[in-house]
Amino acid sequence: MRRYLFKRLVQIVVTLYLYLTLVFFILQAMPGDYSQIYIDNPQLTREAREQLIRDLGLDKPIEEQYFTYLRNFVIGQWGMSFAHGRPVWDIIVERFPRTALLFITATLIAFYLGFLLGKLIAWRRGRMIEYTSTVVGITFYTAFTPMLALLLVWIFAIQLTDWTGLKLFPIANFLDMDKWQLVNLGPHGSNVIFGYMLATLGALAAFIFAYWWLCHRFIHRPGVRFGALLGGYAAVFLLAGYLWVAVEPLAQCWPAFQKYGGRICNWQLAVDILHHMILPVTVVTLISFGGTMLLMRNSMLETIREDYIMAAKAKGLSEKTVRDDHAARNALLPVVTSFVLSLALAIDGGIITETLFSWPGMGLTLLNSVQEQDFPLAIAALVFTGVFALIAHLVADILYAYLDPRIRYE
């Protein structure tokens, strides 16, 4: 397994390098370098312009520019944003976690949903459920994303509000300004709350996996194991809730974290962000689950012809056991591999969704920066999106290695 992972890691680094090179040369090949816009400013004097060209390194030979570009990428010197007047790196560090949370949540849900439905429709081949799910899956998969997003907003944020009289879902945005204005959290207050929120979610996720693994490793009686899992999870969730609601150590160690008039608490702000996340997550989930579902269906159809499935049936195992523990478990392997394909698609969907919901993540940043001709930011966002896709690829590889004993015990 170590050899496999090492090989994949080397491959990914090579791919990343090729990718950076590709981006560099595509930029070079473009008619009219974007830095021209900066340089061609008519207010600049001739000397200032030449000084600028020297400062930007544009007078240097192309190889040198290329190596500078690579070095700057590695050390995180990604330039200054034209529009924001801040280092590009800072902007990306601020925006990326928002995209990551949206994307990871939606992808996990979509993957599980696709896995579940694909499994069922392959097992019940030729029944009504196969045709219905295939049509629904393909419709969402190929639906024009902006239209889908807008329709969902209309249904959940407008119609549902009309029918119930309650404002159940926000139309767009990352947070509700009215709520946040009650608290003086400083210019980047939302980042602080969001950071703690991410930390909490990450810790919870890590605990869930670790505790699940521990229980399965050391407790063998099914009843006891179930009880231990339930108890452990309940305790930790209560603890997390308690930390957010009742204890304010977070507030003390961060001056900006003070309640304003006792009207709004930290946890309410966090819930506000989560609340705004629901619709965008639904959209990204809907557009990406179809792909996984159809992949899973095909993979499952191939798997259920294998001899070991017949052997499992012959052993007198129940249909559910054969389907879930034998067929689906094996059919999952090629799906994890091909999952990479849908990752790029999901990121694309994410960009469109972020724009429509004004979710200030990488996608919106990318689009806005292109529209504002803010190229350092646009290119950095593009490069970073690529890096993110590569990281996701690596995670899928690790997952695959874990799931397939033939690789795990190589």
Next chain:
Amino acid sequence: MATATTAPQRQFDPIWRVRARLLRRGALESWAMFRESKIGLTGLAVIAIFFVAGFVIHPVLWGGPTLPEWFPIAGGQKLWAPLWDGKIYDPILGRPLVWSEEHETYIFTDFPAPPSLRHWLGTDPYGRDILSQILHGIQAAFVLGIFAALITVFIGTTIGAIAAYYGGFVDTFFMRLADIILLFPLIAFLIVLSGLMQMDFWSLAIVLGIYGGFGSITIVLKSQALAIKVKPYIEAARVAGGGHGHIIFRHIIPNILPLSFLYMMFTVTSAIFSEAVLSFFGLVDIKMSWGLMINITRDAGYLGATNMMQFWWLWMPAGLCITFLCAAFYLVGRGLDEIVNPRLRAR
């Protein structure tokens, strides 16, 4: 058995006739299998409907192509009398004026106008006919999708065959390149590219075609070409003195071409979709397309969450067309997939 006994009588058939017969038989067999795939047939039916609307009904309404000026009879005129008045129904320049009996002249009315007898699907915020725009959009979508897909197939088959045939560094290079493209979100790339260069209809099609051609299609076609490379007839061709080019273009590429047509369908889907998204963001310099129709609606402020349903005719026809046409090509691709991939066949 049967062919062995009849072969001696037919051995003088010219080679092209033998090839044509083989091709016909292969096509008929594939069609018989394709016919059993319900989703494939559904897709084909939807494509046929769009095709008829865009390339039969639309020309009929517009009086067919305009004849060139030098043409002896009716030069510079339409082939037959158009059913639609170009001044009113032109998708781009359509005049936003309505004849008023009362004033006996053309007057401005409120735009966007809801569906009426005059404008079956209403008008856009500038008073242009939506139906006309939709029909125009069909042509744009087909031309763009097919053009991009042909580029993809051309590049994909060539690269796939070459990578499989030569192997080594060539292979590694193109496979890594395909990895990057495969991993990489297309829309993000196109958005940045559209900022760096002015993208019009044809350059977008070419970019999409190239992008698809170096992407996942090469990986699939390469593995297919590898399977063909080890077949005895390739060895025979080499022994018979066939050069690299001859083997690649006469033996390998014809064999991987059917598979590449399968992937062509998926490229069409992604091309139509990408164009729509880019036009929706207003990043493409294009006269009229479905994506642009929605972009116009959005820019004019009719796509807010509160008023979008009130002005449904502005965006829903275009949105549904994008969805259906993308889905149709995708479904045909899946139907073909069941033919090409024997392990998915029902029985």
Next chain:
Amino acid sequence: MTIATAAHKAPMLEVQDLTMHYFTRKGEVKAVDDVTFTLYKGEALGLVGESGCGKTSIAITLLRLLPENALFKKGHVFFYRPYDPQKAQRYIGFPVKIVQNGNEAYTGRLREVRSDAQLLLQARTNGRFQEIPVQVDPKAHFGVDLIALDEPRLQEIRWKGISMIFQAAMNALNPVYKVGDQIAEAINTHTPGQPPDQVREKIAQLFQLVGIDPAMIDRYPHEYSGGMKQRAIIAMALSCDPDLIIADEPTTALDVIVQDKILREMRVIQKKLNMSMIYISHDIAVIAEVSDKIGVMYAGKMVEVARCETIFQRPVHPYTKALMSAFPSIKGERRKLESMPGEPPDLIKPPLGCRFHPRCPYATEQCAKEDPAFKPQHEEHFAACWHPLS
């Protein structure tokens, strides 16, 4: 009909008129047609025939492991166990068959288990359904029709009653689970509630029995060699102490030395545990080594069933004779090997009448018109031929 001839033996499996076709694009493949045979406790039956003649289809029909496109046409498969009133309760509403005192047999739908010694069957007599009470003696054999059973009841019989050694043993182990766990899964399904240590102990014993190092229990299938996988599959087939094992080409994938060794071991295990076996192979030498009785199949039909020696010395069906002469004799006299003329028929449109007639040297007009009945020729010797050779 077949039970009566062997009054002294306990029946194990009785297959009557089993017919199963596959639905394909080109037409119905008549893979198994009117197959009838009986297997007794402790006996090993070998099924031979050319590839594609329906041997494997019989095996998977017996356990109802049919693919989606299989069409079950007609027939019964009675699986017998000693009568137990408690267990019989589970089969109320299903067709059963009771065999006792040698030749007395009652068939019908089980209505009620009235007392330890009386059952109520619903049977068709003179065209009407009637309820008939049956007195059962404690030594009776109780047969359930596997074809009519529902899925949960069938699952109880699979592996515990009838287990199977698969044709492609290499692929019969799930690659993502440890071999030991896959065997434990079968044991835990059929005898739930056993402590893990005990299950492990049992698997270790099985591994020793088939000749694998028990340390391999915690290894994955890809770490096994071909022969080890085959042995593991045999260990798995033995794991629930089944009454009957169906071995479908159990050793085809192995080299001859290993093949011979495994066959001998299986024969020893079979005798020791007094199990019934059905061996399926295209290799008559393999079958001859391990079987008591041989069934010869041709084009979806059973053409001849008889004791091993009888098949070799006095075959009745011309196909059997031709098959015998196509293989070298192991111990008998030296003779010329003959290959059979012609091709096996297409099972979508099999020849009318006797399916062997186009290749049969003794064929007459009758053979081309009428299908010969599968009927007793001698004692414990059945064949379907218009012109029996002896």
